[in-house]
Amino acid sequence: MQLLDGKALSLEIEAKVKEEVMILTSSRGVTPGLAVILVGSDPASQAYVNMKAKACKRAGIYSITHEMPESTTESQLLNAISILNNDPNIDGILVQLPLPKHINTAKVLEAIAPHKDVDGFHPQNVGRLTSNLGGFAPATPMGVMRLLQKYGIDPQGKNAVIVGASNIVGKPMASLLLNANATTTLCHIYTKDLASHTQNADILCVGVGKPNLITESMVKKGVVVIDIGINRLEDGSLVGDVDFASVAPKCSYITPVPGGVGPMTIASLLENTLKAAKTRQETPQS
């Protein structure tokens, strides 16, 4: 069994992004800019936003965080997005999810200009991903694909099983694996006999949010396991959705939690912001 070291790969990617940012800045005077909007004061969301801001700083990406109160109305949020859509110094706009219940998330995501949608949640980018036409892919599944690539794991012809079918994790993960020619199965809360699917997986990606959902008897020997789940236990420790102790010995490769997919998500966000900035150079905004 070999660990898929997301921490190490994320540092490699970050260094490469930093180098490219320096070249872009010195040769063309463009500094990539990311705007993160945080509505409310959820501690987990605040922690994620801080991590993203720090990573931008390390990579030389200009970043601003718009902190808006929980009472922010939908129209105030849409107005903030509209201003950022027209800000020539901002290449990427990210609205930290989840949003307060009184705000329509789909409407907000659709308001972000598709060429600044570095989270890849705008329907236009979702459609491009599904049709394998490029655009922005969501950071978490994109980070998973980078990890597979780094370790020479080619999804082509493999049985890829994804557990969890959210718009931000499972569905785009399925699209990326399908685009890479895997035979792809997407499981969710209503899937009957989950084990019958997971036992068939050559590559198993789990993003649900339930500790120990996947146990030793649910996987076959030699499987590649990607644990996307992040769960904080009562003792404060972080675990994924896979019972690591019992499952890892059966795997050819497995991601640790923490240190697997989490850091890759941030690295992919930096890559997407750099990509957006390069597009800015080609089609300057007014």
Ligand code: NAD
């Ligand atoms: P979500 O609640 O939106 O979706 C959960 C999905 O799991 C749903 O499709 C649901 O049908 C499915 N599900 C629930 N119970 C199930 C069960 N018993 N069997 C099979 N499927 C089941 O969650 P999300 O936003 O997609 O996040 C999922 C997990 O991934 C969370 O732990 C989250 O913290 C984590 N996450 C990690 C990263 C990262 O960077 N590593 C990024 C985003 C989310």
